[in-house]
Amino acid sequence: MNPLLAQFLAEAADLLTSVDEGLLQLERDPGDPELVNEVFRAAHTFKGSSGLFDFPELTRLTHAAEDLLDAVRSGRLALDSGMTDDLLAAFDLIRGWLAYVTTHEQLPATAGPAAQSLITKLRGPLGGEQAAPDDSASAVAPTAVSDSAPGWLSAFETEWLESTASWLVTTSATIRFARYTPDEGCFFRAEDPLHLVRQVPALAGLGLIQPFEWPPPETYDEYQCLIGFVLATRAAVGELNHLFRYVPDQVEIVELDGAAIRRHLSGEEPPPRPAQAAAEAVVQSQAQNLELARDAYAILAAAQRSLTADSPSGARLSSVAHSVAAAAAALGAPAETVEPDVEALTARVATLLAETPAAPEEPPPAAPPPPVERATADRGRADDPGGQVGTRILKVDQEKVDHLMELVGELNVAKNGLTFLADAAEEEFGSRVLGRRIKDQYSGLHRIAEELQAAVMDVRMLPLSVAFSRFPRLIRDLSRRLDKTVELVTEGDDTMADKDVIEALGDPLVHLVRNSLDHGIETSAERVAAGKAPAARITLTAVADGDAVIVEIADDGRGIDPDKVKRKAYEKGLISEDELEALTETDAVDLIFRPGFSTADQVSDLSGRGVGMDAVRASVEKLGGTVTMRSQPGRGTSTRLRLPLSMAVTQVMVVSVAGQRFGIPVDLVVETVRVPAAEIGRVLHQDVVVLRGEVVPVIDLARVLDMPWTPDPAADQRVLIVSLHGQRVGLLVEQFHREVDVILKPMEGLLAYAGEFSGTALLGDGLVLLVLNMKEVLSLAARTQ
Amino acid sequence: MPLELNEHTASLIDVVTVDEVESLVAWLRTTSKPKVNLRRCNHMHTGALQALLLFQPRISSTPTDAFLATQVLPLLRGSSGVSSAESEPP
Amino acid sequence: MTTVMLVDDSATMLMSLKSILTKAGYTVETAGHGKEAMDKLAKGVKPNLIISDVNMPQMDGITFVREARKAPGMRFTPMLMLTTESEQTKRNEAKSAGATGWLVKPVGPDQLLGVIKQVVPGA
Numbered sequence: 001m002n003p004l005l006a007q008f009l010a011e012a013a014d015l016l017t018s019v020d021e022g023l024l025q026l027e028r029d030p031g032d033p034e035l036v037n038e039v040f041r042a043a044h045t046f047k048g049s050s051g052l053f054d055f056p057e058l059t060r061l062t063h064a065a066e067d068l069l070d071a072v073r074s075g076r077l078a079l080d081s082g083m084t085d086d087l088l089a090a091f092d093l094i095r096g097w098l099a100y101v102t103t104h105e106q107l108p109a110t111a112g113p114a115a116q117s118l119i120t121k122l123r124g125p126l127g128g129e130q131a132a133p134d135d136s137a138s139a140v141a142p143t144a145v146s147d148s149a150p151g152w153l154s155a156f157e158t159e160w161l162e163s164t165a166s167w168l169v170t171t172s173a174t175i176r177f178a179r180y181t182p183d184e185g186c187f188f189r190a191e192d193p194l195h196l197v198r199q200v201p202a203l204a205g206l207g208l209i210q211p212f213e214w215p216p217p218e219t220y221d222e223y224q225c226l227i228g229f230v231l232a233t234r235a236a237v238g239e240l241n242h243l244f245r246y247v248p249d250q251v252e253i254v255e256l257d258g259a260a261i262r263r264h265l266s267g268e269e270p271p272p273r274p275a276q277a278a279a280e281a282v283v284q285s286q287a288q289n290l291e292l293a294r295d296a297y298a299i300l301a302a303a304q305r306s307l308t309a310d311s312p313s314g315a316r317l318s319s320v321a322h323s324v325a326a327a328a329a330a331l332g333a334p335a336e337t338v339e340p341d342v343e344a345l346t347a348r349v350a351t352l353l354a355e356t357p358a359a360p361e362e363p364p365p366a367a368p369p370p371p372v373e374r375a376t377a378d379r380g381r382a383d384d385p386g387g388q389v390g391t392r393i394l395k396v397d398q399e400k401v402d403h404l405m406e407l408v409g410e411l412n413v414a415k416n417g418l419t420f421l422a423d424a425a426e427e428e429f430g431s432r433v434l435g436r437r438i439k440d441q442y443s444g445l446h447r448i449a450e451e452l453q454a455a456v457m458d459v460r461m462l463p464l465s466v467a468f469s470r471f472p473r474l475i476r477d478l479s480r481r482l483d484k485t486v487e488l489v490t491e492g493d494d495t496m497a498d499k500d501v502i503e504a505l506g507d508p509l510v511h512l513v514r515n516s517l518d519h520g521i522e523t524s525a526e527r528v529a530a531g532k533a534p535a536a537r538i539t540l541t542a543v544a545d546g547d548a549v550i551v552e553i554a555d556d557g558r559g560i561d562p563d564k565v566k567r568k569a570y571e572k573g574l575i576s577e578d579e580l581e582a583l584t585e586t587d588a589v590d591l592i593f594r595p596g597f598s599t600a601d602q603v604s605d606l607s608g609r610g611v612g613m614d615a616v617r618a619s620v621e622k623l624g625g626t627v628t629m630r631s632q633p634g635r636g637t638s639t640r641l642r643l644p645l646s647m648a649v650t651q652v653m654v655v656s657v658a659g660q661r662f663g664i665p666v667d668l669v670v671e672t673v674r675v676p677a678a679e680i681g682r683v684l685h686q687d688v689v690v691l692r693g694e695v696v697p698v699i700d701l702a703r704v705l706d707m708p709w710t711p712d713p714a715a716d717q718r719v720l721i722v723s724l725h726g727q728r729v730g731l732l733v734e735q736f737h738r739e740v741d742v743i744l745k746p747m748e749g750l751l752a753y754a755g756e757f758s759g760t761a762l763l764g765d766g767l768v769l770l771v772l773n774m775k776e777v778l779s780l781a782a783r784t785q
Numbered sequence: 786m787p788l789e790l791n792e793h794t795a796s797l798i799d800v801v802t803v804d805e806v807e808s809l810v811a812w813l814r815t816t817s818k819p820k821v822n823l824r825r826c827n828h829m830h831t832g833a834l835q836a837l838l839l840f841q842p843r844i845s846s847t848p849t850d851a852f853l854a855t856q857v858l859p860l861l862r863g864s865s866g867v868s869s870a871e872s873e874p875p
Numbered sequence: 876m877t878t879v880m881l882v883d884d885s886a887t888m889l890m891s892l893k894s895i896l897t898k899a900g901y902t903v904e905t906a907g908h909g910k911e912a913m914d915k916l917a918k919g920v921k922p923n924l925i926i927s928d929v930n931m932p933q934m935d936g937i938t939f940v941r942e943a944r945k946a947p948g949m950r951f952t953p954m955l956m957l958t959t960e961s962e963q964t965k966r967n968e969a970k971s972a973g974a975t976g977w978l979v980k981p982v983g984p985d986q987l988l989g990v991i992k993q994v995v996p997g998a
Contacts, residue, residue, distance in 0.1 A: 004894070008887040041930045048928075048959060049887040051981030066959075187803055187832060188944065190953035190975040194831040195996045198852050206856045214839050222810040223803075227835050243993075246976035397917075800997035803951040828996050 005105065008049050012098055013476050015042045019091050027084045033073070040069040046094075055107050057115040058097060060347055064122040065090045067350065077125055086121045093118060116343065123350065145174050145255050149264035152179045153256075155207035155230040161261055164204070164232070168258030178240055178253045181209065181228040191247065193229065199243055202234040398499075401459050408453045409743035413762050415449050416740050418442040453741075457498060457646050464542040464551065465493035467505045471513060475538060478517045485524050485535040486517065492542035497549045498646035504623050505551065505643065508616045512553045512639050513538065515613065520557030520637050530634065532556070548625075549645055554638035560631035562588035572596060589631050590725070593617045621775055622758065624650065624665055626725070650744045652761070652771055654737035655720055657702045658709035663742065663761060663771035664731075670723050672736050674716040689719060689730055696721060698730035699781040705756070709734065724774055744771060756780055793819065794845060797826040797833070806832035813840040823848040823858075837861055877998050878902040879991070880922035882912040882939060883957060884931045888980075892926065895984045901991075909934025909942070916946040924995050925954040926978065929965050937965070937972045944973040953994040957982065 022039035029035065047062035065087055071077040093114055100108045153161065168175060178200075182193040197206065209228035215221075233240065237253055244251040418438055426435035468490045479486040497505075516538055524534040541552045562585040569591045570580045583591075591597060595614040617627045625643035644650075644667070652663030673691065680698060681688050687698040698719055702709040711717060711732065719730040742761030758773035788805045789796040790812045801809070813819055819842040823829075827850045829837075834857065844861060848854050879901045883889050886907075893903045904920050906912035910933040912925070925943060929936040940954050956969045956977040966977050975994050978986060991998050 004887060004890055007890050011885060011887050041932075044930050044959065045885045045888075045928075048957070048980040049885050052887065052891050182831070187830075188950060189970065189973050190803075190951050190994065192803065192830050192996055194834055194857070195828060196993070197856075198828065199993060203856065206860070208838075208860045210838065217814055217840065220810070220839060222806050222832055222836060225831060225835070227831070227838065246970070246994075802996060830996070 002105075005053060005101075008053065009098060009102055010473070010477070011049065012046060012094075014473050015046045016091055016095055016098075017472050017476075018042045019046070020088065023084055023087055023091075026079060027081060030079050036069065036073045036079070040066065040073045043069055055097075055101070055111075057107055057111040058094060061090055061094065061115045061119055061122075063347075064119040064350070067126060068122050071126055083122075083125060086118065090118050090122060119346070123346070126350075145257055145260075147260050147263075149256055149260045150177075150179070150252070150254055152209070152230055153177065153261070153264050155179075155209055156205055156232070157207075158265065160205060161265060165258040165261035165265070168256075168261065170258075172257075174255050174257045175204065176233050176235065176237055176240060176253060176255050177230065178233070178244070178251055179209070179228065179230050180244070180247075180251050182225045182247070182250050184224045184226070186225050186247075186250070187223050193225065193227075196243065196247070197229050197231060200231055200233050200235065201239055201243075203231060204234055205232040207231070396459075401456070404456050405460065406743070408449070408456050411449050412453070412741045412743070415442065415445050416763065418445065419738065460499050460646070461496040462499045462502045463493060464495045464497060464502065464549070465490075467502045467509060467551075468493055468540055468542075470506070470510070471540060474510065474513060475517065478514065479521075482517060483523060484517065484521050486521060487535050487537045488540070489537060490540045495542040495544050495549060496645075497542075497643070501549070501623065501643055501646065504619070505641070508619050508627075508641065509540075509551070509553065511613075511616050512641075513540075516553060516555040516557065516637065516639075520555045520559070522558050526558075530558075544645070545642070547645055548642050551641045551643070552638055553641075554636060556636040559633040559635055559637055560589050560592070560629075561633050562631075565589065565591050569594065569597060586630070589629050592629065593627065618775075621773075624667065650761075650771070651739055651741055652769070653720070653739050654763075654769065655701075655731070655733040656735045656737065657705065657733050658707040659734070660707065661737065661763075661767070661769055662701075662705075663740075663769045664720065664722065664774065665758075665771070666739055668722040668724060668774055670721040670728060673719050673721060673730075675719060677711070677713045677715070677717050680717060687732075691721070691728075694728065696728045696730045698732055699778070700732045701777070702732070702734070704777055704781045722774055724778060729778060742769065742771070792816075794822055795819065795842075796822040796824075797829055799825065799827050801826060801829040801833050803830045803832050806830060806836065809833055810836045810840075813842060816842075819843070820845040822846040823853065826850060826853060829853070829857075834860075876902055877924070877991075877995065878904060878920075878922045880904040880906065880912060880915070880920065880925045882906045882909060882925065882927035882931070882936070884908050884928060888928065888957070892982060892987065895982075895987050899984075899988055908932055909936065909939030912939060913942055913946070916943060916949065921948055922952065923998065924991060925949075925952060926957060927954065928957045929962060929969070937969050937974075940969060940974045941972040955990065955994065 019039055019042045022035055022042065026032065026035050026039065043062060043066045047059060047066050050058045050062055068077070068083060068087065072079045072083075077083075097107050097111060100106075164175065167173075180193060180197065182191060186193065197203075207230040209230060211226040214226070237255060240251075240253050241248075244253075419442055422435045422438040422442065425431050425438055471490070472488055475486050475488045521536040521538070522530065522532075527536060528534050537556050539552070539554045541550075541554070543550050562583075566575065566580050566583055566588045569575045569588075570577065574591065574594050574597065575583065593613045593616075597614065613627075613629075620627045620641055620643065623643055625641055627639065627641055629637065629639045631637040651666040653666050653669050654661050654663055656662070673689075675689055679689060681690070683695070687700070688695050689698050690696070711734070718733050718736060720733055720736065721728055721730050723729075740763065742763070744759040744761055755776040756773055757770045759771050761769045761771060763769050787798050787801045788809060789798065790808065793816065795809065795812055795816075797809075813836055819840065821837065821842045822845050824846040826848050838861065844858070847858055879896050881889055881892050881896075881903060882905070883892075884907055889905045889907075893905060896903050904915060904922060906915055908931040909927070912927070913934065925940075927936040927939055931939075934942070936956055940956070943949050943952075943954065953975040954973065956966065956974050957980055958965055958969075958977045959980050966974075969977065976990065978990060
């Protein structure tokens with residue numbers, strides 16, 4: 001398949017999904033402008049891309065849908081359920097077509113008639129809205145040659161005008177004149193008037209409009225455009241309109257015959273014009289003349305009604321075609337030969353109606369504002385910085401926010417320094433009062449620092465929808481490859497989390513969703529055989545939970561068979577025969593996270609082998625989060641990620657071992673206990689302590705980290721109880737210190753390979769704190785036992 | 786370089802864009818009796834034309850580009866840009 | 876070497892315009908929305924022409940043009956909006972924001988290359 005078409009089909013699926021979802025939501029909440037805009041945008045993008053291929057029915061149908069949505073968006077129409085039905089039907093039809101295009105690379109033969117009836121329905125509410133004028137459609141005359149020359153003709157040399165007039169009279173020909181007055185700021189839109197003038201076809205003459213007074217050279221602003229041009233050309237008005245289409249308000253075009261030029265030269269008044277030919281004389285690039293535009297609009301609306309209501313044919317059809325052409329000419333639209341068939345005409349009328357600037361819905365006021373005023377208004381707007389309504393939004397570089405965050409981190413470090421100073425005041429200088437006062441200062445500063453930190457963190461917050469956005473497409477692609485039907489539901493997209501967390505969440509989520517599609521979800525046939533709906537469902541949910549965000553990926557697939565998992569783990573030597581018997585179902589499911597585990601009987605090209613769930617758990621834990629999985633065989637699996645809302649600042653508990661301080665994430669800390677050395681027992685080569693009836697293994701942190709230290713057997717032993725994967729472990733340490741907020745930096749240099757540390761942080765007294773990666777510490781402990 | 790600025794003469798070469806206008810104006814401001822060579826100029830930005838109109842330097846060499854020679858040069862010389870060759874019947 | 880920056884959230888559109896421009900010998904930079912394009916400009920990408928869609932997520936085309944005009948070296952860079960035939964008001968807004976002109980979707984090779992010649996002197 002043509003890669004462009006393949007790309008379009010892939011993108012189309014996403015767009016259609018968002019249109020569908022949006023429409024359904026809109027039906028429930030019809031007033032939501034953001035939602036309308038979203039649906040409109042999707043339809044709009046769809047139409048834009050569809051035009052690249054030769055699928056005229058597709059483009060026409062999406063165009064009709066887009067126009068209807070645009071009317072809703074602009075508030076001209078209220079969306080009712082009938083319209084929603086038509087819109088949904090239109091996009092359903094398109095979905096069907098695209099399935100056909102995927103295999104045949106062309107639209108089905110029935111596309112034309114099927115589209116037409118829907119287009120008529122979609123256009124109904126738009127056409128019906130316009131009040132039809134009473135008078136007949138013949139009021140617009142085609143553009144006439146002007147009898148009066150504008151004053152700016154004098155910018156040309158008299159001699160040249162005379163000779164031009166004389167050959168025009170001789171040949172009964174006309175010539176087009178244009179005045180191009182660029183606005184002063186036009187260079188800043190990258191306009192180069194001289195470059196445009198150079199491109200005027202069949203240029204017959206060029207004159208200069210100089211400023212009334214040139215500024216003195218010292219104050220001259222070279223970027224202000226002060227000059228303009230007048231030009232004469234034998235090119236048609238249409239060609240000029242096309243060339244100057246980006247600057248219509250700066251250009252005035254007039255078509256003159258020899259007599260008009262001669263009258264200009266002699267200063268004569270133009271002859272009185274018959275009332276019949278009272279149509280605008282000056283051809284303006286866009287239909288700036290309101291009256292003309294209004295008449296044209298009325299004609300077009302009438303034509304549209306006639307086209308949709310009674311499908312005219314023969315002479316009636318060609319008369320409609322004629323009036324449409326006249327209206328188009330009056331609007332300054334380029335001439336377009338349209339086959340006199342109802343379809344083409346309807347499309348043409350719709351295009352013209354859409355292009356016509358704001359047609360009044362009420363009868364015209366007696367005196368429409370003169371075009372001059374409009375021009376000034378437009379010009380004023382160009383200089384206007386853009387009056388904003390509602391909250392002012394400041395766009396800030398991400399780097400600046402990051403820098404702000406770093407400063408907050410340093411402030412925290414400096415703030416923490418005060419507590420060391422307070423200790424020093426007490427211990428070294430023996431002044432309890434000074435120590436207390438420093439601590440008071442500290443708590444005031446602490447409060448401000450916390451608020452500042454919260455404010456900066458808030459700026460860094462992004463909605464989870466950023467992380468979720470890739471999944472509709474991913475699931476679509478994968479499910480197609482696997483021949484499974486999957487519906488994606490996302491909930492809590494607007495839950496906010498720090499941008500670093502959102503970014504880091506991406507890969508683990510992709511892995512989990514892939515895993516779910518690959519292993520969890522059955523084929524439609526298997527599902528039907530199991531008495532389930534043929535389409536599976538994957539739900540992505542995000543909820544905020546205090547300082548954490550919980551993201552859950554749930555499917556309604558086959559679930560995990562704990563026995564199968566246990567057998568597999570046993571075969572792979574991951575668990576002992578005892579464990580094979582003893583492990584609970586929950587623990588069995590957790591085996592999936594063990595390194596080197598894979599449940600698929602065959603290696604799939606999607607999730608592959610090796611980089612399995614252990615990698616997911618590792619990367620989530622690196623973020624300071626946890627992963628848990630629950631499964632009901634035959635009913636589905638859900639994986640729950642719990643992540644800190646932000647990663648920038650971590651609270652750690654500081655402990656020391658053999659005189660060296662280490663940090664442990666506070667999230668993991670359950671409690672600190674002091675137990676007499678005698679109460680530490682030994683069970684199966686493992687030190688344990690009994691806390692409230694529970695046996696907790698105790699690990700000698702100094703030994704694990706290979707640091708020389710022998711605890712004083714006479715003193716109470718200090719044990720820090722941490723909880724990891726629901727399991728409690730005691731760490732034997734030398735001393736407990738305080739909790740501090742630190743900015744965790746990744747390990748660098750030699751220590752980068754030391755897995756037992758997750759990062760370093762600077763303490764208030766300038767010392768570097770190594771923060772422990774508890775998971776690694778525990779597995780290290782298991783190895784060194 | 787589209788702009789060669791010497792002590793008394795500036796040469797406009799190929800396409801003189803808006804980016805060159807500032808230095809051209811600065812040169813015109815500070816040069817007494819400036820001369821401008823347009824021979825190799827194929828297009829000048831409106832801002833450059835405007836500067837030549839304001840500072841009125843002597844055109845030392847006329848452009849070979851047809852549009853500049855027939856339409857723009859007359860504007861610089863103070864007459865309108867009507868070329869006699871073009872005022873024939875269509 | 877003329878560099879054209881394309882900004883559109885539709886990968887299909889980017890692909891189609893890019894292939895036309897590459898065949899015609901232009902260097903092409905692409906971005907999926909205004910924010911990404913701004914990042915590229917901030918990183919020193921200096922296109923001779925920017926072509927941007929109007930309706931995009933993150934940062935719409937008109938805001939993008941307004942912002943891009945303020946980026947270093949972009950004061951006088953031609954910027955064209957990709958519009959549909961019905962987006963008349965958007966065109967005026969875009970002009971006020973500093974756009975040079977617009978292209979009407981779907982954009983064919985003749986239209987695209989013709990407009991580039993029209994708005995980029997010497998392209």
